[in-house]
Amino acid sequence: MFPKKIILTSQDINSYNDNGYLIVKKLFGPDECKKLIELALKTADLTYKVRMSPDHESPEIKNFITDGRIADVVETLHNNMPIDWLGCQIHFRIPGSPFTKGWNPHQDNHYTRYPYGMGVSAIVALEDADRENGCLYAYPGSHKLPILEHEPHSTYAPNENLGNKCEIPTEFINRKVDLLMNQGDLYIQHGNLIHGSHANNSPTRSRLNMGILCIVHGQTYTSKAQSANRKPQPLRG
Secondary structure, three states: OOOOOOOOOHHHHHHHHHHOEEEEOOOOOHHHHHHHHHHHHHHOOOOOOOEEOHHHOOHHHHHHHOOOHHHHHHHHOOOOOOEEEEEEEEEOOOOOOOOOOOEEEEEOHHHHOOOOOOEEEEEEEOOOEOOOOOOEEEOOOHHHOOOOOEEOOOOOOOOOOEOOEEOOOHHHHHHOEEEOEOOOOEEEEEOOOEEEEOOOOOOOOOOOEEEEEEEEOOOOOOHHHHHOOOOOEEOOO
């Protein structure tokens, strides 16, 4: 376990409640991120498509997720309720691979369908992320919307924008912001927040990150998520 508790300020909590996301700067060190990149690349296939559940092959990845730092942040944003995680995935965005396109705008909870406000996505930036190499973008405040209709798209189709797609409500179209992150930052995102990512247009830089699906302990979620081998485990190891 990480020896020092991660403390959020009231400003952090209010910002998350207002916008639907929070970036915690430099939660993980460069050496930790380098090690995670090494572990992640060992689990990748030759196309560098999204790698689901790399923790099944690497206990070190699981130990990283459950060392307490992510749990400190997610628990604080949920009134200190115990948190489970349902699985993780690695996004590589390696230049020259067929998986450098962006993710369509969507709400994560349209896949998982846990009760409103009872879960988040926690994303660790393993490398710096900006507009050129395909950073995330979000529509602040859109987490207050219900789950919208989504047009089906593949998560694994090469050379295409990935994932199911929702239309952006008129009142949010001009609110889009790019989420610039540095290596080691932790990004927490409400399940109803509309977000996506840009394509990686850098000829030399990848944009690796690791996403962890978190849910308040004891909450229900869809059978689709269950069939994807997402079994709840305590986020705090």
